[in-house]
Amino acid sequence: MTSIDFTINTKSRRKIYGILGAFITLMVPNILLFFNQENHLDTAQSFCPFKMLTGLPCPGCGITKSMVYFYEGDILKSVYYHILGPLVIAFCIVTIVVLSTELITKKEYFNKWLFNKKLAYGLGIFLATYHFIRIIYFIKTNSIDDILHQSIWR
Secondary structure, three states: OOOOOOOOOHHHHHHHHHHHHHHHHHHHHHHHHHHOOOOOOOOOOOOOHHHHHHOOOOOOOOHHHHHHHHHHOOHHHHHHHOOOHHHHHHHHHHHHHHHHHHHHHOOOOOHHHHOOHHHHHHHHHHHHHHHHHHHHHHHHHOOHHHHHHOOOOO
């Protein structure tokens, strides 16, 4: 009698989690877009804990709004909210395709790029610089009252 082993090894499980994470990341803006009938997304309170406490945006603030406006086809508004929003969409799509292909073919692709320290440091430096510029712009264009209004300390 032949038995079939349906256990999933750790690498395959991580790939499945990666696919699910990328899929959920792509779907959350669609859910917001579906429930955003009155187009109040520009004035809605942020769900970011850092922004709710300080009134200042965190490095990831605006990515979801950026993705929503990208889905609507408004590229300029998408980039205005966060320059990495469209890149997050592209990264998630590539992640789903590559990890699905790896699961099917049982081969590894792009590992030397995905686990590259120089690339990680470069992206970290870019994000820190971009965030520093955003904070300066945010403080220059908003008064203290506006900043407090965007926090929970109104």
